Amino acid sequence: MPAKPQPETAGALPDDAARIMAKAALFAPPPARLADGRRDLVGLTREELAAEVAAIGEAPFRAKQIWHWIYHQGETDFARMTTMAKPMRDKLAENFVVGRPETVVAQTSTDETRKFLFRFRDGQEAETVYIPDPEGDRGAVCLSSQVGCTLSCSFCHTGTQRLMRNLGVTEIVGQFMAARDSYGEWPSPKGETPRLLSTIVLMGMGEPLYNYDNVARAMRIVMDGEGIALSRRRITLSTSGVVPMMDRAGTELGVNLAVSLHAVRDELRDELVPLNRKYPIAELIAACRRYPAASNARRITFEYVMLKGINDSEADARLLVELIAGLPAKVNLIPFNPWPGSAYETSTPAAIRRFASIVMDAGYAAPVRTPRGQDILAACGQLKTETVLARGGRA
Ligand code: SAH
Numbered sequence: 001m002p003a004k005p006q007p008e009t010a011g012a013l014p015d016d017a018a019r020i021m022a023k024a025a026l027f028a029p030p031p032a033r034l035a036d037g038r039r040d041l042v043g044l045t046r047e048e049l050a051a052e053v054a055a056i057g058e059a060p061f062r063a064k065q066i067w068h069w070i071y072h073q074g075e076t077d078f079a080r081m082t083t084m085a086k087p088m089r090d091k092l093a094e095n096f097v098v099g100r101p102e103t104v105v106a107q108t109s110t111d112e113t114r115k116f117l118f119r120f121r122d123g124q125e126a127e128t129v130y131i132p133d134p135e136g137d138r139g140a141v142c143l144s145s146q147v148g149c150t151l152s153c154s155f156c157h158t159g160t161q162r163l164m165r166n167l168g169v170t171e172i173v174g175q176f177m178a179a180r181d182s183y184g185e186w187p188s189p190k191g192e193t194p195r196l197l198s199t200i201v202l203m204g205m206g207e208p209l210y211n212y213d214n215v216a217r218a219m220r221i222v223m224d225g226e227g228i229a230l231s232r233r234r235i236t237l238s239t240s241g242v243v244p245m246m247d248r249a250g251t252e253l254g255v256n257l258a259v260s261l262h263a264v265r266d267e268l269r270d271e272l273v274p275l276n277r278k279y280p281i282a283e284l285i286a287a288c289r290r291y292p293a294a295s296n297a298r299r300i301t302f303e304y305v306m307l308k309g310i311n312d313s314e315a316d317a318r319l320l321v322e323l324i325a326g327l328p329a330k331v332n333l334i335p336f337n338p339w340p341g342s343a344y345e346t347s348t349p350a351a352i353r354r355f356a357s358i359v360m361d362a363g364y365a366a367p368v369r370t371p372r373g374q375d376i377l378a379a380c381g382q383l384k385t386e387t388v389l390a391r392g393g394r395a
């Protein structure tokens with residue numbers, strides 16, 4: 001009798017997902033409340049906002065108005081929410097705030113990339129980067145999802161910083177809103193009106209799928225049509241390969257997926273991305289094949305950091321195209337960004353060209369990511385480190 005075909009989804013995955021969610025709860029952010037007891041309204045779901053409004057004795061339709069003020073108008077001062085009478089505005093101000101993280105540093109590079117270091121209420125900090133398109137009329141906001149990371153990828157500087165905690169919904173949405181404040185892009189542009197902050201990439205500090213609940217809630221808020229209204233097609237979540245959560249993100253959020261592949265042989269990927277020991281390449285690619293939100297119009301991005309003499313051979317490039325054969329995909333080649341103490345070098349331009357041409361000959365787009373904001377060190381994890389070092393702290 002022929003062997004039974006293997007099911008598409010590994011049986012252990014739902015258990016793994018539950019374990020990942022339980023672990024995330026151990027690193028939960030503090031409540032979004034000021035010392036004086038006032039609640040920050042940023043980051044509440046519509047239902048939660050309605051409950052807060054009901055708790056101070058106001059009608060449910062007020063929540064809709066407040067939502068519009070917060071996410072469409074970008075208003076932070078209740079006194080200016082003029083669709084409500086003064087006594088009500090006063091009552092709101094007594095009970096709530098519409099907060100932003102504190103901007104510790106905002107630096108703009110000669111190439112217009114702008115990097116922010118934000119501080120949250122408990123003093124934890126994370127960075128956010130705005131990367132404008134060369135045409136200058138749109139751009140991507142790179143958001144952090146955690147302070148530090150548990151995953152220790154060997155080429156990543158964030159991986160050397162232990163996980164302090166997950167960022168909360170308020171803080172994830174807050175990074176976007178504060179970046180938007182700095183460009184004065186309020187009210188939220190409607191429909192197809194061009195916008196400077198036109199896409200979100202979850203590619204800052206941390207592993208977004210290890211903080212799924214907060215990331216998912218935050219993305220639902222930015223996608224809400226009566227506020228920031230960014231389409232799911234304009235949001236890309238980058239993961240190092242948390243397979244059980246990829247299924248959930250695809251079904252529940254439907255955002256674009258980027259996968260930090262970086263190696264095509266398990267032996268090497270085990271070393272570069274240690275999570276590979278848990279979810280090896282074959283499982284990762286299988287999860288990509290069943291990712292519901294992928295199509296030819298919405299291809300999965302495979303990120304591939306170019307490390308000299310490590311993963312940049314022609315044989316690696318050929319293995320890569322075999323691995324992703326038939327997937328709607330593109331390959332983003334990222335020249336390695338060195339950091340003090342890193343053990344790798346960037347591939348030579350010739351090696352990158354050779355690698356890219358093999359991938360392109362197989363029919364995949366293989367853009368080489370241009371380093372941006374180098375004069376202000378706008379790369380993964382570096383600003384925070386610089387600031388910590390300048391204060392005499394430990395990186
Ligand atoms: N944790 C998620 C998202 C954040 S990292 C992930 O790993 O996908 C965003 C991207 O930057 C990832 O592809 C990551 O591998 C890459 N990266 C990290 N350090 C880098 C470095 N020093 N040079 C180039 N790319 C790097």
Ligand code: SF4
Nearest residue numbers: 149153156159206240
């Ligand atoms: Fe964490 Fe991503 Fe850096 Fe790996 S590459 S250590 S998953 S932030």
